[in-house]
Amino acid sequence: MSPSLEARGLTRRFGSFTALDNLNLKVEGSKCVGFLGPNGAGKTTTLKMFTDLIFPTAGEAFVNGVSAQADRKRALASCGVLIETPEIYGSLTPREALEMIGGLRGMAAREVRRRTDDVLAEVRMTEWADQKVGRFSKGMKQRVNIASTLLSDPEVLLLDEPSTGLDPRGVAEVRDIIRGLKRENRLVFFSSHLLSEVVDVCDEVALLNHGKLLFHDTLANVTGRFVAGATDVNAEFVEPIADELVKGSIAMIPGVEGWTRQDPRRLTLTISGGPAAKAGALEALVALHKGLVSFKESRSALEEVYLSQVTDGES
Amino acid sequence: MSAPSVTTAPGLTSESSRAAGLPGTLAQALLLSRYQLRDYLRARRFVLMMAIVGIIGAIITFVLSYYHGAGLNGDPDAFYGSLWGGGVYVVIIFSGIIFGGDAIAGEFQNKTGYFLMGLPIRRTSVYTGKFLAALAASLVAVLFYLAILVANGSYYLGVDAFPLSLLESFAIAVLYLLALLGAVFLFSSMFKNSLYAVLVVAVLFLFGFSIIDELLVVLVKIEPWFIIDYARPLLSYPFTSPLPLHKALGFGPTGRPETVYNPTYPEGLAIMAGYFVLTSLAGLVLFEREEFT
Numbered sequence: 001m002s003p004s005l006e007a008r009g010l011t012r013r014f015g016s017f018t019a020l021d022n023l024n025l026k027v028e029g030s031k032c033v034g035f036l037g038p039n040g041a042g043k044t045t046t047l048k049m050f051t052d053l054i055f056p057t058a059g060e061a062f063v064n065g066v067s068a069q070a071d072r073k074r075a076l077a078s079c080g081v082l083i084e085t086p087e088i089y090g091s092l093t094p095r096e097a098l099e100m101i102g103g104l105r106g107m108a109a110r111e112v113r114r115r116t117d118d119v120l121a122e123v124r125m126t127e128w129a130d131q132k133v134g135r136f137s138k139g140m141k142q143r144v145n146i147a148s149t150l151l152s153d154p155e156v157l158l159l160d161e162p163s164t165g166l167d168p169r170g171v172a173e174v175r176d177i178i179r180g181l182k183r184e185n186r187l188v189f190f191s192s193h194l195l196s197e198v199v200d201v202c203d204e205v206a207l208l209n210h211g212k213l214l215f216h217d218t219l220a221n222v223t224g225r226f227v228a229g230a231t232d233v234n235a236e237f238v239e240p241i242a243d244e245l246v247k248g249s250i251a252m253i254p255g256v257e258g259w260t261r262q263d264p265r266r267l268t269l270t271i272s273g274g275p276a277a278k279a280g281a282l283e284a285l286v287a288l289h290k291g292l293v294s295f296k297e298s299r300s301a302l303e304e305v306y307l308s309q310v311t312d313g314e315s
Numbered sequence: 316m317s318a319p320s321v322t323t324a325p326g327l328t329s330e331s332s333r334a335a336g337l338p339g340t341l342a343q344a345l346l347l348s349r350y351q352l353r354d355y356l357r358a359r360r361f362v363l364m365m366a367i368v369g370i371i372g373a374i375i376t377f378v379l380s381y382y383h384g385a386g387l388n389g390d391p392d393a394f395y396g397s398l399w400g401g402g403v404y405v406v407i408i409f410s411g412i413i414f415g416g417d418a419i420a421g422e423f424q425n426k427t428g429y430f431l432m433g434l435p436i437r438r439t440s441v442y443t444g445k446f447l448a449a450l451a452a453s454l455v456a457v458l459f460y461l462a463i464l465v466a467n468g469s470y471y472l473g474v475d476a477f478p479l480s481l482l483e484s485f486a487i488a489v490l491y492l493l494a495l496l497g498a499v500f501l502f503s504s505m506f507k508n509s510l511y512a513v514l515v516v517a518v519l520f521l522f523g524f525s526i527i528d529e530l531l532v533v534l535v536k537i538e539p540w541f542i543i544d545y546a547r548p549l550l551s552y553p554f555t556s557p558l559p560l561h562k563a564l565g566f567g568p569t570g571r572p573e574t575v576y577n578p579t580y581p582e583g584l585a586i587m588a589g590y591f592v593l594t595s596l597a598g599l600v601l602f603e604r605e606e607f608t
Contacts, residue, residue: 014608048607048608051432051433052432053429053432053433053606053607054606054607054608055606072435072437073337073435073436073437074435075435076433076434076435077336077337077435079435080433081433081434082433083429083433084426084429084607085426085429086426086427086428086429086430086433087425087426087427087429087430088427088430089350089351089354089427089430090354090358091353091354091355091356091357091358092350092353092354096350096353097350097430099350100346100347100350101434103338103346104338104343104346104347104434104435104436105337105434105435106336106337106338132357145430148430149433158433
């Protein structure tokens with residue numbers, strides 16, 4: 001049986017405010033699913049109901065086919081969870097905290113010791129393994145938290161903005177860790193504000209806005225479905241580009257609908273026609289022999305989708 | 316909130332086998348209590364508690380030394396009756412507040428609950444584990460106080476002056492501690508803020524219940540059998556002979572004659588046991604329904 005997460009009619013209201021509205025979502029198999037949405041969209045609320053931290057007003061959340069509301073212990077048996085930057089008992093060391101988790105999960109002592117060393121190395125906390133957690137920075141604590149979710153090598157990983165509190169290097173390391181988590185028979189479901197992180201590691205995305213699921217599909221399908229119009233591309237040259245050249249040549253390239261000058265050597269081109277038009281524009285710019293050094297979309301395709309859909313959702 | 320209908324999707328074989336490898340509820344509670352106790356013993360709150368007991372012990376030792384044990388008359392029951400029977404409740408109340416006041420509230424406020432509750436563990440295990448840890452840490456403090464008294468008692472009364480009534484009183488003290496921790500955990504479960512939980516517990520147990528107890532006797536003129544404070548004199552009963560009358564005429568705070576109530580042994584034990592069971596269960600029910608919003 002492959003790992004799975006399923007929300008059936010999951011609804012949560014706080015008074016008159018509906019944080020999550022009849023969410024029906026099933027993700028199954030070995031993949032990484034990004035859970036996107038603006039602040040207050042209902043992402044954390046959803047993850048908390050999957051882990052029985054809060055209770056649904058209606059509906060049910062299943063982890064590996066087991067209702068978290070009916071039997072949280074069984075539902076979370078093969079699930080690693082990281083929600084809201086948890087605090088660890090300050091007087092314990094990472095090694096002790098992981099030993100406790102291993103024991104609570106029923107792992108054998110020898111396995112706990114081996115896995116503790118492995119996961120602490122994975123999050124680069126080996127040298128801090130025997131220091132009290134209370135002295136750690138938020139980023140260091142988050143690394144230990146990540147280690148704790150990986151300790152039992154779970155089939156399902158539920159991660160709520162795992163990069164929170166980390167410095168840029170830490171964010172990059174977490175991204176590497178998440179990328180490394182993708183393996184056979186493991187489902188990684190994580191919410192994030194960092195679209196680049198999602199693009200980098202996820203196979204599928206689900207977008208939530210105002211408590212409603214806007215879509216859930218593969219990354220390729222999502223960008224293909226929603227990014228049909230023009231996209232902005234930043235082009236940078238070694239040599240300055242005169243306005244005459246832009247008007248006479250660059251603006252004439254098929255697919256180029258408009259242009260904006262950023263500085264003498266940088267232009268933003270609005271190109272329509274999809275990847276083929278962009279490829280053609282790139283070739284044409286190279287052929288100008290002005291030293292094209294960069295040709296990059298100003299926003300990722302997912303970012304375009306996110307901004308268009310979330311804005312639409314708010315109207 | 317209406318409870319959702321509970322269903323289980325098909326194909327549970329792998330999870331069932333995985334879940335089968337999980338320790339039982341009690342085993343998880345015991346394991347959690349071990350690590351929680353370790354956390355308590357290393358924390359500043361434990362040092363604070365030991366300091367409080369140490370100061371109380373130092374004052375007792377100084378006073379005894381200053382008056383050369385006058386008034387003891389070589390009577391172990393008088394010694395332990397006044398110093399243990401009449402004083403251990405202070406240690407119990409302080410340790411209950413320090414170790415139990417934020418035990419549950421702190422899980423929400425400090426977000427340590429997120430670390431535990433993402434694990435395959437029932438809330439009952441978390442609650443029980445934390446209760447056991449608070450009980451063990453409090454017992455360390457109570458034993459420290461006992462050790463100070465026994466050291467003084469041995470010095471003034473001789474090493475063999477160790478009355479059996481002290482063991483009996485110790486057992487009652489443990490029951491009183493259980494009752495107090497049950498109530499403390501109930502209040503701790505009511506609040507998501509540690510400060511509120513600690514304040515309410517401190518106010519109630521240090522003087523709140525005493526005032527209510529007094530008001531009930533003087534103004535309402537009923538036996539306050541439902542107040543935990545009413546059962547407290549039981550701590551000194553093993554050293555007292557004869558036991559005070561259950562109902563007697565005494566003098567109230569105004570100097571006028573009033574009916575004074577004293578708990579009987581069974582009544583006092585029932586109050587303590589009742590408080591322990593009922594407040595512990597009520598606290599657990601609250602914790603089961605509490606959300607990590």
